[in-house]
Amino acid sequence: MPVAEAVPKVDGMIVAEDVLLLLTDDSTGRSVVDGTRRDIAVAGALVGELAATGRLAVARTTGLFARTELRVVDATPFGDDVLDDALQRAGARGGASPAAVLERVRKGRPRERVYERLVARGILRADHGRILGIFPTSAWPAVDSAHEAETRRGLHDVLVVGRTATPREAALVALLVGVDGLAKVLPGTGLSKRELNARAKRVAAQDVGGEAVRKAVEAMQAAVIAASTAATAAATSG
Known part of the structure; x- marks a missing residue:
């Protein structure tokens, strides 16, 4: 399978749209995980898609402080504003660890544009308001759940x-x-959270779509886990 086709779009949707849709409760329109982890997941989806389509390459540096890096090796635009902004941010200062590239992309706040895209597709509705007339609040309840339901069935x-x-x-x-x-996105499987996560880790480790995709998924997952763990630790220590 050619690298450029490693993670094909479904109905024109990028992976970041699917992950944000899955993490948004259909009824309340709010994230089923905390906002920081939601944003990490969206940024991780973009980093993974950049790598899987050959824009980013996973490389291992040599020497005493050897590490895994992500480097932009193809700066060809996608013609997609969200992916193109992520590509520009990923390569802004040269190669860096997957966690550092993830943070570069996350700082662009792609979640807002992905929500807007899902609204434009007629999948979600934007509800904006204020608490006590002061604090802004937003929710994104479902309008059309067909695509999300199909995605959930696939994961099941x-x-x-x-x-x-x-x-x-x-x-x-x-x-x-x-x-x-994962357990919040796929409730009622009959599996414990521990078993569901164990199966998920085996799936993520599978050689699906070739070596380039496997490396991209591994690098993206490691970066997401590191950032999510750090965010959780910061929240609990406060």
């Missing part, structure tokens, strides 16, 4: 039935388990 088939994951499904699974949101 992979994690519960045992079907081999597509590259896109493997990326989604890695992101969701990385921000500890």
Whole structure:
């Protein structure tokens, strides 16, 4: 499979749209995980898609302080404003650790534009208001849940039935388990959270779509887990 087709779009939607949709409660329009982890998942989806489409390459530096880096090796624009902004931010200061690249992308606040895109597609509705007339609040309840339901069924088939994951499904699974949101996205499976996460980690480790995709998923998952863990630690220490 060519690298550029490693994580194909579904109905023109990028992976970040799917992960944000899955992490947003249909009724309340609010995130099922805390806002920081939601934003990490969206940024992780973009980093993973950049790597899987050949814009970012996973490399291992040599020497005493050897480490894994992500480097922009193809700056060709996608013609997609969200992905193109992520690509520009990822390569702004040269190669860096996956965690550092993730943070560069997250600082662009792509979550806001992805929500706007889902509203434009007629999938979500934007509800903006103020608490006590002062503090702004936003919610994004579902209008059309058909695509999300199909995506959930696919993840259920992979994690519960045992079907081999597509590259896109493997990326989604890695992101969701990385921000500890998988059990919330797939309730009622009959599996414990521990078993569900264990299966998810095996799926993320599968060689789906070739070596380039596997490395991209691994690097993205490691960065998401590190950032999510740090965010949780910061919240609990406060």
